[in-house]
Amino acid sequence: MPKHASRPQRGRFGRTRSVVIAGALVASVVAILGPATATTTVTGGDAGTNPPVVRNDSATVNVDVSALTYFKTATVANIANTAYTASSLNTLKALNLSNLLCKGNLPGTGTDNSARTVVSVTDPNNTVVATATSPARDVSILGNGNPIATQPAPSAANYIGDYTGTGTHGLSLNVSLAGKPSGTYTVTTTNYNTIRYRSTGTGGQTTPCVIGVPDPANGNKSVIPGPVTTTTTFIYRPWQEQFTDVFGNGKVQANVIPRENKFTVGTQVTPIYAGTPENTTFYALPNAASFSLPSDPAACAANPASCLPSTAVKVEPGPGVTPRIMIINEPQGKAPTAPNGLVGVFDLDSQAFIAVAKVNGSQRTLTSLGTDLDAQYKAALTKLATQAAAKGIDINTLLATKVKVNNGQYETSLSLLDALQIDPSTTQHGVQIVSDATAQAGLILGIYIDSVPNGCLAAKSATNTSATPRFAPTAPYGWTVERSDLIPDVPAAGPLGTIAGGPVFHIFGKMRTPAQGALTDTFSAVLGADTAANEPNGYPVWLEPFVAAGAVSAPRSFEFLGTATWSASETPLLGSCLVVDFMLGTGVAVYNNPLGVTVAQLLSPLYKPSAQGAQLNAALKSALQQATDPVTTNPQVSALLTQILGTLPI
Structure with missing residues (x-):
């Protein structure tokens, strides 16, 4: 859930004169919808994770309701009897026609009065990687209040706030994470809600648009000036290693730090499993020595010395320690993957691997010669596998x-x-x-x-x-x-x-x-x-x-x-x-x-x-x-x- 930043100090807002606005305008006012009901969420992460853990190279930030416009017509003497109310679409149209709507998105020109929401995403190094501002909406007499299809250039006539009632609300921001550092990302949502006041009567005085929200602690009869800022976070932890079977039967995704994996057989996909130093081990090979995969991954996982080069050294990944070989030994029925299972040997340099994977009753031997060699042999091996299968011969048995x-x-x-x-x-x-x-x-x-x-x-x-x-x-x-x-x-x-x-x-x-x-x-x-x-x-x-x-x-x-x-x-x-x-x-x-x-x-x-x-x-x-x-x-x-x-x- 979003974490709220500290709000500015409460203040007072009022005028010496106030009268009732036209009956049609007052009749359109709807129930109060304060900024506390607006939330910012991040989608694209692993199911059930909080904060979300994002694996792919993008995430989406969603704000369900953007900043609102508040309007009030009453005398100061009657302020205790009248609450500030978030404007509905009809109210916004009426305010727009009567030139009372807070409009404009031309910063620094004096015509930037519109309510607005600004979203900013920063990476673990506090570098801004994405920003977005709420869109301009159609609040003309025939408008539906939705974002304008082709966003107009900044103008004194634009309204970029939101409204209450049925419609398309809020904004979305797609965040590209390709090439970005892994770690915790912070999403900052700043709502610049606006408030306007007009006294009653023909030619009644209208106050300037100010940034603030009604104060619920005072029955929404006074104002808390300034923007409202909330923050939420998500974790970007892409898969460091991805191994794909040359025959398209499945794949294994894994991270070295922290140890974790996820694997697929056909259309069956496992949850994400956390590895341990006992079931996921790593080895370094000096001088970039060559390494051939074993034909029996289970035997290799049970006794790595029987299949690894004599120069292989067991290591614990960390600063200055880069492993070459990863062995995962999580057979079916053994925690944490039960009832699924994965036993395999993986070359972290070439992405070559051989593994026996079982997911929801479907079991396959997954094999790859590595990214480069698969490109050379895939067509021929696939043809051979098809011919062998027609005669009841398993291609992996043949390869071994x-x-x-x-x-x-x-x-x-x-x-x-x-x-x-x-x-x-x-x-x-x-x-x-x-x-x-x-x-x-x-x-x-x-x-x-x-x-x-x-x-x-x-x-x-x-x-x-x-x-x-x-x-x-x-x-x-x-x-x-x-x-x-x-x-x-x-x-x-x-x-x-x-x-x-x-x-x-x-x-x-x-x-x-x-x-x-x-x-x-x-x-x-x-x-x-x-x-x-x-x-x-x-x-x-x-x-x-x-x-x-x-x-x-x-x-x-x-x-x-x-x-x-x-x-x-x-x-x-x-x-x-x-x-x-x-x-x-x-x-x-x-x-x-x-x-x-x-x-x-x-x-x-x-x-x-x-x-x-x-x-x-x-x-x-x-x-x-x-x-x-x-x-x-x-x-x-x-x-x-x-x-x-x-x-x-x-």
Whole structure:
């Protein structure tokens, strides 16, 4: 409710002469409506909050009745028998016609006598963010008293007060809060009510319009001069974090300080829940390290150490402490969310998340790869989800399916959800290559995921540690993997020996681009060298030393020669073939090869290269030799692999 500010001191208002105004005017006077009945409210806040807590970027201030005009006709001797009365619409019309109405909104000119209400909104820093003045009304002989549709310019003829009786009263002010600070906002409403007095008789004297209200303590027979000011407040506390499911199944809204959340499944929406340090925890990651979401949020929430990077540190948000990861563990049946429930892991930087949410009996697994990646994958994932649902397959189960890879000594796993979160094109240490024919050397990451129509009849898969570490696709798109018999094994050395050492593989493939229907087709030299773009003669030329890295977006074909951890698979799905290919290795790769031969052929003693091929052949051999040591000893790469592979002991 509004809080009333102190009123000015009471005074007296009167004249030495007074007579009765015309009978028609007196007959129109209605019951008293004093300013105490006018209220200012704020809408747009959470239900049941007082003061209102506003989450969205706007709020509306409503004043139900603006300032009023009071009129009195009586002699001073009879003042005790006559009360001041708020003017009705008919009274205002009569006063207007007889030139007795207090009018004008030209401040500083002497013609600003109209009653008026001024609303002002200040932010937590006491800065004014919005103001409004009551509108000019139509009080002409045929007027309805409502605000004039197109507000006139300030004029001595305007009446901007209000009146009693049936009609459209008060004023509204929409307050834009976009970009404004959170905290407590103060709404100040100032009512400049006016009072006028006229003595009885033809040519009776009329007093000037003065600001004031009748004094109820004296039976409304005297005047309290000055404006009446009230204040009320609302709290602006927007959602700091908003996570939206890539499939449109729901969203989670949350604040870090104070801990609170609200979530939606379909059309079902929860109340706002206050979090606690026990059910909402935060973690910081040093040096902006990368982070892959877990495929099982419940297991992660129960044991964060099982899914968070080893460098994650539990923190309490506050000044100077900015968390990166938020874990909410409010399962169904547990206070305060019962009978609803929310268990999830949230990346506060990218807005990527995975959560199981239940609202009023509706439960969904909500997933997002983050604001940027959702824009790339949403259309493809939505199409895949629709196809999977038609066959009774849950897309989230498919996304969580893991592929294990190992080198005989170490083993790690990667889910489709993990793979989709790796976006090499955003690496801070790279230069994106835009030429059609390119090549890279160094530590290379490749991901290809596609749902190929009429691609395969049976499931098949292989990894670098399979009994036969080779893979030949049956689908028209995908990777072929061969263990090279031309180059001996590279000794495993350094902390990344599992990636930079071992047998040499020749991996090559033909891919569809995302524009052609592929879900993912991305390759990157995480650390290494890229080719120069648009070199003469139409073939790539290597850059040395290895100081640059970058991404090749959606190549039509690629070839890789080097050591690698890899997995390749084909799975029949809904009449299509789900192709999932992944590799992380040290070596060289050529994309959209402009030559008529393969990299393997260039290195084969049976192949006699052309002059251009000989130059490329020499560069490839040099790149293989130089790539191993810098990669295995570079701590930056070691830290990156810790995040990408997660469980790989390095």
